[in-house]
Amino acid sequence: xxxxxxxxxxxxxxxxxxxxxxxxxxxxxxxxxxxxxxxxxxxxxxxxxxxxxxxxxxxxxxxxxxxxxxxxxxxxxxxxxxxxxxxxxxxxxxxxxxxxxxxxxxxxxxxxxxxxxxxxxxxxxxxxxxxxxxxxxxxxxxxxxxxxxxxxxxxxxxxxxxxxxxxxxxxxxxxxxxxxxxxxxxxxxxxxxxxxxxxxxxxxxxxxxxxxxxxxxxxxxxxxxxxxxxxxxxxxxxxxxxxxxxxxxxxxxxxxxxxx
Numbered sequence: 001x002x003x004x005x006x007x008x009x010x011x012x013x014x015x016x017x018x019x020x021x022x023x024x025x026x027x028x029x030x031x032x033x034x035x036x037x038x039x040x041x042x043x044x045x046x047x048x049x050x051x052x053x054x055x056x057x058x059x060x061x062x063x064x065x066x067x068x069x070x071x072x073x074x075x076x077x078x079x080x081x082x083x084x085x086x087x088x089x090x091x092x093x094x095x096x097x098x099x100x101x102x103x104x105x106x107x108x109x110x111x112x113x114x115x116x117x118x119x120x121x122x123x124x125x126x127x128x129x130x131x132x133x134x135x136x137x138x139x140x141x142x143x144x145x146x147x148x149x150x151x152x153x154x155x156x157x158x159x160x161x162x163x164x165x166x167x168x169x170x171x172x173x174x175x176x177x178x179x180x181x182x183x184x185x186x187x188x189x190x191x192x193x194x195x196x197x198x199x200x201x202x203x204x205x206x207x208x209x210x211x212x213x214x215x216x217x218x219x220x221x222x223x224x225x226x227x228x229x230x231x232x233x234x235x236x237x238x239x240x241x242x243x244x245x246x247x248x249x250x251x252x253x254x255x256x257x258x259x260x
Contacts, residue, residue, distance in 0.1 A: 002209075005051060005131045009044050010120055016040055017116035021108050030107050031087035033115050035077045040116075042070040044123045052130035057138070061203075062126055065149060069196065076160060089232070122197065122220050124213035129204035145203025152199055155181065156192025163189070176241050184256035186247070190229045191254050194221050230254060 016036075024030050045066045049059045081087070093110065097103040162180040166172050181188035194217075201217045204210050224230065230253050237244045 002131055005048075006127060008051065009047055009123070009127055012047055013040065013044060013116050013120045016043065017112045021104075021112040024107065024112075025104050029086045030090040030093065030111050031081070033111055034087065035074065035081055037115070037119065038070040038073040038077070040119050041123055042066055044120065045126050048123075048127050048130045054130045054133040055136035057136060058129060058133055058206075061146075062130065065200070066126070069153065072157065118219065118223065122216045124216040125197075125201040125204035125210065128210040128213040129206060132209050133206045135206060139206065141205040142203050145199045145201070145205070148199030148202060149196055150199075152192045152195025152197075154192070155195060156189045159188035159192060174241070176237060176244060176247070178247075181256070184258060185252040185254055187230055187233065187254055188256065190224050191256065194224055194254070197221075225254060 017033075017040075020033055020036055024032055045062060049063055052059060090111065093107065094103055097106045159181045162182060163177055166177045166179075166182075185191055197220050198217045201214060204213060234244075234248055234253070238248070
């Protein structure tokens with residue numbers, strides 16, 4: 001039954017991703033997958049809740065957590081995207097292949113299918129919790145997980161608020177933020193996001209089977225640090241701001257100084 005349950009969520013994820021790929025060809029914007037990242041996770045979570053035999057308390061808690069996270073991140077992504085067209089990271093991909101069918105097939109695998117796989121794997125803790133839980137009471141892992149989720153969410157919210165306020169000031173156009181949470185590490189928003197998903201994993205630990213889903217936060221952390229987040233942003237910031245390369249050598253990338 002677990003395999004069938006996972007197959008259903010994987011199927012829905014595939015349908016959504018393929019639909020977005022088709023839309024991206026029509027509007028010529030591959031970066032819509034980023035804006036859809038959080039909503040897809042919410043859909044998988046909602047489907048998992050609908051199919052789940054777990055106790056209502058776990059369903060309610062997961063729904064509220066993922067819903068709030070989805071709304072915040074989606075609004076943030078829309079704010080950054082609307083009026084700016086396709087993200088430059090994806091525009092550069094168009095240089096790798098000839099326009100038309102060649103690029104579209106390339107984008108299907110390189111962007112949409114890979115992103116779909118990542119999203120599905122990241123949600124594994126939620127899926128395993130909702131399908132394997134046989135208890136109606138919270139354990140110590142659930143409590144610890146909720147604390148970590150709360151701290152991580154608060155951390156990334158504050159970091160994004162500080163960054164948006166900093167960017168709105170025209171005086172700061174040629175420099176980078178080094179105050180508030182941004183004085184403790186170069187990427188406090190990524191730190192909060194990583195904490196959030198590790199909190200989700202710890203919250204999901206209700207039996208030995210749910211331990212398997214650790215692949216979710218491990219993969220997410222690796223991608224944020226080594227692929228889509230820290231390294232990419234550090235490279236871009238070094239190219240755009242004087243002194244940032246030196247700043248990298250004297251600052252923590254992810255873990256705040258208070259923790260290291």
